[in-house]
Amino acid sequence: MANERRTLLLEFEKPLVELEAQIQQVRDKSSEFGVDVSEQIRELEERAKQLRYEIFSKLTPGQTLQVARHPRRPSTLDYIQAISEEWIELHGDRRGSDDPAIVGGIGRLNGQPVVMLGQQKGRDTKDNVARNFGMASPGGYRKALRLMEHANRFQMPILTFIDTPAAWAGVDAEKFGQGEAIAYNLREMFRFEVPIICTVIGEGGSGGALAIGVGDRLLMFEHAVYSVAPPEACAAILWRDAQKAPQAAEALKITARDLLKLGIIDEIVPEPVGAAHSNPVEAAENLKAALLRNLAEVQALSSSERRELRYQKFRRMGVFSEVV
Amino acid sequence: MSLFDWFANRRKETALTPMQPEREIADGLWTKCEACGVMIYSKDLHGHQLVCPECGHHHRVSSSERIQQLIDPHTWRPLDENLVSCDPLQFKDRKPYSDRLREYQEKTGLKDAVQTGLGQLEGLPIALGVMDFAFMGGSMGSVVGEKITRLIERATWEHIPLVIVCASGGARMQEGMLSLVQMAKTAAALERHRSAGLLYIPVLTHPTAGGVTASFAMLGDIIIAEPKATIAFAGRRVIEQTLREKLPDDFQTAEFVQKCGFVDVIVPRTQLKSTLAQLIRLHQPVAGQVSSTLLPKSFPLMAMAEESL
Numbered sequence: 001m002a003n004e005r006r007t008l009l010l011e012f013e014k015p016l017v018e019l020e021a022q023i024q025q026v027r028d029k030s031s032e033f034g035v036d037v038s039e040q041i042r043e044l045e046e047r048a049k050q051l052r053y054e055i056f057s058k059l060t061p062g063q064t065l066q067v068a069r070h071p072r073r074p075s076t077l078d079y080i081q082a083i084s085e086e087w088i089e090l091h092g093d094r095r096g097s098d099d100p101a102i103v104g105g106i107g108r109l110n111g112q113p114v115v116m117l118g119q120q121k122g123r124d125t126k127d128n129v130a131r132n133f134g135m136a137s138p139g140g141y142r143k144a145l146r147l148m149e150h151a152n153r154f155q156m157p158i159l160t161f162i163d164t165p166a167a168w169a170g171v172d173a174e175k176f177g178q179g180e181a182i183a184y185n186l187r188e189m190f191r192f193e194v195p196i197i198c199t200v201i202g203e204g205g206s207g208g209a210l211a212i213g214v215g216d217r218l219l220m221f222e223h224a225v226y227s228v229a230p231p232e233a234c235a236a237i238l239w240r241d242a243q244k245a246p247q248a249a250e251a252l253k254i255t256a257r258d259l260l261k262l263g264i265i266d267e268i269v270p271e272p273v274g275a276a277h278s279n280p281v282e283a284a285e286n287l288k289a290a291l292l293r294n295l296a297e298v299q300a301l302s303s304s305e306r307r308e309l310r311y312q313k314f315r316r317m318g319v320f321s322e323v324v
Numbered sequence: 325m326s327l328f329d330w331f332a333n334r335r336k337e338t339a340l341t342p343m344q345p346e347r348e349i350a351d352g353l354w355t356k357c358e359a360c361g362v363m364i365y366s367k368d369l370h371g372h373q374l375v376c377p378e379c380g381h382h383h384r385v386s387s388s389e390r391i392q393q394l395i396d397p398h399t400w401r402p403l404d405e406n407l408v409s410c411d412p413l414q415f416k417d418r419k420p421y422s423d424r425l426r427e428y429q430e431k432t433g434l435k436d437a438v439q440t441g442l443g444q445l446e447g448l449p450i451a452l453g454v455m456d457f458a459f460m461g462g463s464m465g466s467v468v469g470e471k472i473t474r475l476i477e478r479a480t481w482e483h484i485p486l487v488i489v490c491a492s493g494g495a496r497m498q499e500g501m502l503s504l505v506q507m508a509k510t511a512a513a514l515e516r517h518r519s520a521g522l523l524y525i526p527v528l529t530h531p532t533a534g535g536v537t538a539s540f541a542m543l544g545d546i547i548i549a550e551p552k553a554t555i556a557f558a559g560r561r562v563i564e565q566t567l568r569e570k571l572p573d574d575f576q577t578a579e580f581v582q583k584c585g586f587v588d589v590i591v592p593r594t595q596l597k598s599t600l601a602q603l604i605r606l607h608q609p610v611a612g613q614v615s616s617t618l619l620p621k622s623f624p625l626m627a628m629a630e631e632s633l
Contacts (some may be wrong), residue, residue, distance in 0.1 A: 167538075169558030169566055174576060175584050179537035179557035186511035187518075187543055206495075207507060207538040207557075214508050228504040228535075233562070234497050238417035252500040253413050262412070264501045314512050315473070317505040318466035319412035322404075 010066050012055055019048045052274050059223065062246030064255050065231060067223040068203045069165075072277040074284065076118035076161040077103055079201060082284035083291070084109050084116070092143060099140030101132045101168070102212075104147040106156070110292055115151035117144050117212065118161030121202070134203075135168040138181035141211045145185050148192060157195040157295055160212040165230055167208030182211040189214035190311060193303035197294050199269065199287065200224040200256075201276075216298040216310050218264070219290055220256040221283070222271040226264070227254040263317060267294070357381055373593045382530065382550050382593055386432075387439045387456035390489055394452065394597050395443035402441040404474055407467045409436060413500050421498040428459045436467040437492070440475040442482070446601035451479035453488040457531070462492035464536055465499040469506025472540065476513035485523040485604050490541045494534020507539035514543050523607045525600060528555050528578065528587065542586065546603060548596070549578035549587045 009017060023044045030037040059067065067073070080087055084107035092098040104117030119136055122128030136144075144160075151158045167178055189196060189212075196215035204213070204226035220226060227249075228234075234252060235244035253259065256268045269290045276283035298306055355366045359381035369376070373393055374383040385393070391400055408425075415421040429435060437459035442451055453475050455462045464472075472488065479486040495503040517524055526544040530553035537557050541547075549555060556576040564571055574580050581587050591599045 167557070169562050171563060171567065171571065171575070174557060174563070177542070177584065177586050180542040180586055182538040182557075183507075183511060183540070183542040186508050186539060187515045189508075190512045190515040191519075206504065207535055210504055210508060211538075214512075226501055228495050228497055228500050238497060240418075248417075251413065251415055251417065252497070254500070259501055262500075262502060264505060311512050311516075314505060314509045317509055318470050318502055319410060319499075320407050320466045320470055321410045323406045323408055 008071055010063070010070070012059070012063055016048065016051050016055060019044065019051060023048065049273070056223070056273060056275060060246070061225070061249040061252075061255050061258075062231075064223050065203075065225050065245075065249050067275045067277075068225045070275070070277045073202050074276050074280040075123070076120050076163055076201065078280060079161060079284055079287055080105075080107060080116050080118075082281070083288040084114075085111070087116075090147060093139045093146055095139065095142055097137070097139030097143075099132075099137050099143055100130055101134050101136040101164070102140035102144050104144060106150075109159070109288075109295075112157070113154075114157045114159055115147050116159045116161070117147050118201070119164035119208075119212075121163055132168055134164040135166060136164065136208060136211075137168050137170075137173050138176040138178050141167075141181040141185050144212050145188060148189065148196075152192045152194050155194055157197070157299070158192070158215070159291060160196070160198045160215065162198060162200045162204045162209045162213055162226075163202035164205050164208050165203055166205040166233075167211065182207045185211045186214055190307070190314075193307060195295060195298040195306060196310070197291060197298070199291070200226050200265075201287075205230050214310075214314070216306055216313070217266045217294045219267045219269050219294065220259065220265045221269045221276060221287075222256055223275050224256060225249070225254040226256075226259055227252050262319075358383060375593050380551065380592070382552065384457060384491075384530070385593075386458060387434070387454040387489075390454045391439060391441070391443075391452065393593070394445055394487075394489075394600070396445065396447065399444040400441055401443060402439065403478065404440060404471050405435065407435065407471055409465055409467050409499070411498075412466070412502055413498070415498040415500070417498075424460065424498070432456060432459050434459050436471070437462045437464070438468045438471050440471045442478070442484075445487075445597060445604070448601060448604050449482070449484050450600075450604065451475050451482070451484055451486045453486075455489060455491045455536075457491040457493075460496065462490075462536075463494060463496035463503075464492060464506050465496035465503045466506065468492075468496070469503070469509050472510050473506075473513045476510065476517050476540075479524075480513070480517045480520050480522065483520065483522065485525070485607070486517060487525050487527065487600060488540060489527045489529060490532040490536055491529045492532060492534070492536040492541075494536055504535065507535050510540045511543060514540060518545075523604065525603060527591075527596065527600075529553050531556070533557070533559060546588045547586065548599065549582065549590050550596075551578060551590055551592055553578045555581045555587070 026037055087107035089105040103120045107116050119134040120131050121134035122131045148158050197217045198213045198215040200220040202224055206229050231245040231248040232242045235248040236242040259265045269286050272279035272282040353366055354363045355369050356363055357376040360379035362378045374385050411422045438453055438455045440453045453472050524544050525546050526541050528541055528549040532541050533556045554576050555578055578590050
């Protein structure tokens with residue numbers, strides 16, 4: 001356990017963990033010698049809380065990327081199970097495959113049936129291999145589309161959860177039309193009449209993320225990232241050095257705060273101090289509250305209004321000037 | 325400064341001035357074919373739409389020359405020529421993005437990587453977009469996305485077919501997420517063009533990749549490709565690195581992608597204009613026949629059928 005903890009420790013969390021170890025030491029000592037040190041412990045705990053807040057309130061984009069990829073960060077299925085009263089997972093794209101990198105199904109959120117889907121990273125190495133680290137194949141995007149068609153047919157809102165480094169780049173993915181599968185979803189998601197709310201819960205990477213990311217609202221967790229290309233790939237191309245990923249992460253503007261400023265996302269979902277993996281229950285509560293509030297807002301609109309606003313929302317994206 | 329220093333400085337400056345990049349098709353009288361190496365009289369090569377008369381290799385065409393090849397003389401009306409990128413992220417890798425933009429603008433005479441406009445093709449009115457690979461690899465940032473979206477909206481508004489000649493490495497990284505969302509923006513506009521019952525034909529030329537493949541390039545009603553063009557989502561090198569194996573030579577060629585079912589026809593450039601015209605004519609309503617798509621939804625078709633009995 002201690003070993004596992006160390007491997008899951010991010011570099012910048014170290015001072016915090018040292019302080020926590022110190023607190024534990026003081027506790028052990030006090031019980032050993034029977035001295036009352038509650039005052040000191042309270043003081044140290046206050047300091048730890050302060051330190052945790054300080055560390056996580058000023059993460060660099062490179063550090064945020066690490067948090068977003070944390071192996072203990074809650075996944076799509078974790079959130080689905082935490083926020084819904086009931087849930088049944090559905091399988092298959094009806095075209096010959098069932099991609100485990102994308103999960104989806106029908107659940108009930110605050111009494112209302114909804115279709116939920118998203119990329120699913122593994123919980124451990126074995127699981128990750130099975131789920132291809134959340135990198136979906138064309139079949140995954142077609143499965144997502146099939147489920148969204150279902151939602152549209154039965155008037156259920158669609159909630160998507162984005163958590164993928166990128167769409168899968170492999171021989172079969174190319175053969176089965178990775179580009180076509182993504183493109184098709186982008187177009188069709190503008191056609192659906194039901195509300196669509198997308199949330200970047202961890203890592204949003206390139207077209208593989210966008211393929212389930214067209215909605216009436218785009219939410220993003222405080223320490224999630226969303227990027228045009230994986231920062232490593234970007235560094236390899238533009239800096240000719242994959243080690244320059246932190247610089248690329250900085251330059252690409254991938255954090256929730258930057259993307260809110262750029263008009264890409266609508267809202268930042270707050271994470272507990274110490275990020276979602278330190279308190280998944282609180283993270284899920286925040287997510288649920290944000291989803292319900294946004295859902296109520298877009299459900300108040302007529303389907304044609306909703307589609308028009310969805311179009312206008314994306315229509316406005318982009319920054320350029322028109323010289324005369 | 326002594327005269328000697330002045331000369332020394334001058335020499336240094338000339339040495340530092342970058343060489344004019346070699347143009348793919350030199351301005352000289354003769355051009356060497358990239359594929360078979362045969363020397364071709366340049367005028368002949370351009371007359372042959374930059375297709376090698378010996379081996380059929382398709383050399384790269386600039387967007388302006390492509391427009392000339394496809395659009396009837398004196399009918400081209402360019403749109404949105406004044407759109408320029410303003411470096412929204414203040415992006416800098418080994419060089420500031422704003423410097424790169426200026427360099428490419430000087431080199432190509434274009435403001436960004438796509439030209440759009442309205443014109444006639446064998447007398448048929450169309451909306452045409454032509455990407456230019458010479459401008460930052462034809463990458464799609466805010467300007468490319470906006471110009472293409474406006475073109476699609478114009479085609480929907482004018483109720484005319486749309487043709488986009490694609491040539492792009494994908495999304496432009498220097499504009500980050502703003503580039504990625506252009507994929508969705510163009511797809512949104514295409515959804516409306518499609519709902520209006522209009523025809524869209526993308527022409528995939530070498531190379532068409534990444535975010536362009538994963539948006540408007542693959543959303544055609546009919547998809548045309550040029551012979552041997554590379555058509556890919558992920559680049560060959562990326563796949564080779566992840567899989568640690570060498571891929572077959574024909575992987576991701578137009579012919580390969582056609583076999584996979586994602587390209588309808590491979591058309592040599594010299595036949596592109598006539599093929600596009602043929603396809604567009606085949607989608608026009610036949611004179612004298614009532615097209616059901618033109619009828620209002622409540623039109624009593626049954627009553628009409630009964631009357632004719």
